[in-house]
Amino acid sequence: MSILQLKDVNTFYGGIHALKGISISVEKGEIVTLIGSNGAGKSTTLKTISGQVMPKTGSVIYEGKDISKQPAHLTAQTGIAHVPEGRRIFPRLTVKENLEMGAFIVKDKKIVKERMEKVFQYFPRLQERLSQKGGTMSGGEQQMLAIGRALMSKPRLLLLDEPSMGLAPVIVEQIFDIISDLNKEGMTILLVEQNAYQALQVAHRGYVIQTGEIVMAGQGQELITNEQVREAYLA
Template sequence: MSILQLTDVNAYYGGIHALKGINIHVDKGEIVTLIGSNGAGKSTTLKTISGQVIPKTGQVLFEGKDITKQPPHITALSGIAHVPEGRRIFPRLTVRENLEMGAFSVKDKKLIQERMERVFHYFPRVKERLDQRGGTMSGGEQQMVAIGRALMSGPHILMLDEPSMGLAPIIVEQIFEIIHELNREGMTILLVEQNAYQALQIAHRGYVIQTGEIKMVGSGQDLINDDIVKEAYLA
């Protein structure tokens, strides 16, 4: 059953046709990855889902509801958590305050604490840095906080935009292990990632996007083994 579906989505930045008839779907419990070169339309796809970009034509359905022109804050409240490229945590707020911002709509203090403990389970280092200001943390630590903040909202689907960008290889491994663990525990994930091999290794399915168009779709393993994908993205 598809939790998220984009049908014939066309989006523009001014006169630039950024998405050209995009059709993708994400089933409940899947990791789906979107790979492609810089400027291919990966981030724009996520922004279109979260409501930051309004498509000119086409439809975005989430849990069977049309959210195509829904404001971003309503989309977030409906169960879509978007961790943007570059992390974008609040640098002057402490780690605790950043996490609490993720649960801004939750009134139940017990639930907030339960979700925070869950974040600590995945990211023990975050617990050690609770009173530290976000802007003083390393890139890897900030990425952990950004994902943790998204989890605080209790999302039905987690969208990650380039979670490995600028991180040391050992931190990248840790982040991908946690993404995989989240999925094993039932989280549906839509992953945009420049590191195509890492992404396809954990993905159930993948889409290859090029200049705003979906060029290929297949299982993660099939795309890893595809000669065209190997030459373009895995070399």
């Protein structure tokens, strides 16, 4: 059963036609990755899903409901969490305060505490840094915090935009291990990633996007062995 479908979505930035009639689907319990070069439309796809930009035409269907014109703050309340490119944590807030922001609509402090404890199971380092200002943390720690903040909303669909960007290889491995663990526990994930090999290794399925158009789709392992994909993104 599809938790998410994009149907013939066209998104513009002013006069720039960023997404040109793309159609993708994400089944419940899958990791689906979107790969492509810089400027191909990967981040715009996630922003269109989360309501940060509105498609001019086409539909974004989430759990059977058209959310194409729904603003981002409402989308965040319906079970979609977006970890943006560049992390976008609150640098002057502590780790604890950043995590609490992820559960801003939850009034029950006990639930907030329980969710935070769950985040610490994935990212024990955040518990060690609880009173530290987010902006003073390393890039890897900030990425952990950005994902942890998203998990505080207990999403049914997690949108991850370039989680490995700028990180050391050992931290990248940790982040992808956690992505796999989240999925094994039932989390549905749509992953945008410049590191195509890493993304396709963990993904059930993938789409290749070029200049705002989906040009290829297939199982993760199929795309890894596809000659065109290897030449363009895995060389």
